[in-house]
Amino acid sequence: MDNELEIHFxxxxxxxxxxWGNETVYPWNPSNPMADHxxxxQDHSFSVTAWSANELSPNVESFFAGLEELWNGFKSETESLLVEGYSDVDQQLLNxxxxxxxxxxxIIExxxxxxxxxxxxxxxxxxxxxVCVHGAFPHLDHEDLWVLARPFVYAMRSGDMVERLVDIHRNSQWHTLSDVEQARLGLAIAQVILSSRDTL
Structure with missing residues (x-):
């Protein structure tokens, strides 16, 4: 009976x-002794040694220079397309x-x-x-916002505080920021708007 199964399949x-038999599994643990092998x-199957360092160096530099040029062109073109055709308020929102x-x-709106x-x-x-920030963050007390807003009033002359705050939180996620950090960013936005009201 077993022979019939072997014969049929x-x-x-x-x-x-x-x-499943000869599959080579990628070594997820690089400290495993088999990973070096x-x-x-893999290194021997991919031959970069066909080129010398003298041949690679200028080609790599020109490749990355080309990428940088393409990226800068794309970035400036995208920003100009975004800004064209908007009203002053829309342009301010976009900026x-x-x-x-x-x-x-x-919140910005x-x-x-x-x-x-x-x-x-x-x-x-x-x-x-x-008042501007309390409308966006009604759960915060006015007194707390007053304390947070005082440095922004004094910094209205220079604008350095806004730039530092933006740099600090540039790579942050909104939901990971504390209420105080979110309120400070809101105050920075209000400061930018109120200080630029003469230009609108």
Whole structure:
């Protein structure tokens, strides 16, 4: 009876043996002693030694210079396409999104709309900053926002504080930031808007 099974399924067993039998598994643990053997075989199968260092060096430099040129052209072209045809407010929103990329667009829009509504108000700069940000972060107390906003009022003259804050959080994710860090970014956005109100 066993012979009948072997006779009827030799093709299937040969196929399974072919698929699973001689497969070389990639060594996921580089400290494994067998990994050195695997990598040396792979290195020998890929022959870079056909070129000398003198041949590779100028080609590599020109390749990366070409990539850099393409990237810069693409980046400037994309930015100019994004900015064309927008109203002043839309262009301001776009510029703020480019500058404060970590901040969600909805929060930027709320702060911008609030700042535009305060353009002709008699509130102090400190009050304007806190009102703008409180609209986007209603769960924060006004007193806490006042404390956070004071350095921004004093820094309105130089703008260095905004640049430092943007640099610190450039590679951050919004949801990983604390409420205080999010509020500071909101205050930085409000500062940029309120300080540029004369140009709109």
């Amino acid at each position: 030799p093709v299937e067993t040969d196929l399974v043996e072919l698929i 695997y990598f040396s075989i 703020l999104q480019l500058q404060f990329g970590v901040v969600p667009m909805g 709320r702060i911008v709309n609030c700042a535009h509504s305060l353009y002709h108000s008699n509130l102090s700069l400190l009050e304007q900053l806190t």
